Amino acid sequence: xASQCTDLELAINTLVTQFHAASPTVGPTLxxxxxxxxxxxxxxxxxxxAGEQEGLNExxxxxxxxxxxxxxxxxxxxxxxxxxxxxxxxxxxDKSVKCNCLLL
Amino acid sequence: xASQCTDLELAINTLVTQFHAASPTVGPTLxxxxxxxxxxxxxxxxxxxAGEQEGLNExxxxxxxxxxxxxxxxxxxxxxxxxxxxxxxxxxxDKSVKCNCLLL
Numbered sequence: 384x385a386s387q388c389t390d391l392e393l394a395i396n397t398l399v400t401q402f403h404a405a406s407p408t409v410g411p412t413l414x415x416x417x418x419x420x421x422x423x424x425x426x427x428x429x430x431x432x433a434g435e436q437e438g439l440n441e442x443x444x445x446x447x448x449x450x451x452x453x454x455x456x457x458x459x460x461x462x463x464x465x466x467x468x469x470x471x472x473x474x475x476x477d478k479s480v481k482c483n484c485l486l487l
Numbered sequence: 488x489a490s491q492c493t494d495l496e497l498a499i500n501t502l503v504t505q506f507h508a509a510s511p512t513v514g515p516t517l518x519x520x521x522x523x524x525x526x527x528x529x530x531x532x533x534x535x536x537a538g539e540q541e542g543l544n545e546x547x548x549x550x551x552x553x554x555x556x557x558x559x560x561x562x563x564x565x566x567x568x569x570x571x572x573x574x575x576x577x578x579x580x581d582k583s584v585k586c587n588c589l590l591l
Contacts, residue, residue, distance in 0.1 A: 391505050391529040395567060397498035399574045411579055425495040456575045460568060463499060470503045471560045475515060 401425055402459050412453030415443065429466050505529055506563050516557030519547065533570050 388396065405421035406413050413421065422433040422442075432438030445465070446458040492500065509525035510517050517525070526537040526546075536542030549569070550562040 388532065389529045390501055392533050394498040394501035394505075395533070395570050395574060397494055399571055399578060401495045401498075402575070403578055425493045428492065429496050429499070456572070460571065464564060464568075466499050467503055467564065468560070470499060471506070474503060474507055 398463060399456075402456055412455050413459075414453055415439070415448075418443075418454040418459075426466075430462075502567060503560075506560055516559045517563075518557055519543070519552075522547075522558040522563075530570075534566075 401421065402413070405417050405425075407417075419433055419439055422430050426433075430442065433442055442462070443454070443458075446454070446461045448454055448458050505525065506517070509521050509529075511521075523537055523543055526534050530537075534546065537546055546566070547558070547562075550558070550565045552558055552562050
């Protein structure tokens with residue numbers, strides 16, 4: 384059944400479908416390479432550090448990804464939470480801030 | 488500096504700005520009434536239970552909101568996480584599912 388989604392519902396759907404879209408097999412986890420490709424393509428302004436191996440390793444560690452493991456949706460969600468919280472803090476400090484795609 | 492956001496970056500911004508927009512004072516927390524108004528307006532398909540007092544109370548409890556307290560961004564994020572995880576699970580089971588704005 385088709386339904387009309389609101390902006391907020393579409394936003395939640397986007398977070399989920401973009402994670403899925405990053406895996407050609409639509410598997411439950413992304414390989415580190417798939418994750419890196421997604422972040423550099425889809426979060427170029429919010430996450431500047433993932434292009435380099437060192438920055439990527441640091442990011443994976445913060446997300447709770449063990450060495451040699453894939454990236455789960457839960458891991459990805461840690462990143463989204465961090466970005467949203469930072470963004471929320473910025474908006475809180477400066478009410479004039481709109482979409483500024485903050486840097487990490 | 489204006490910047491071009493990707494769909495994923497816009498989605499994260501939408502989650503944050505919609506929470507802010509729900510509070511006329513742009514305060515750090517929403518009153519229960521402001522939260523209820525936001526959910527019924529912005530999550531009508533994903534959250535069907537918030538219109539009634541009993542459903543709203545249950546939802547607030549799941550989000551970790553103490554009685555008599557306001558709704559923080561962290562509380563709201565519990566809800567978003569829950570919706571996204573459910574949506575992720577649905578997509579995992581049925582790869583043909585696109586934006587279906589699942590029901591809670």
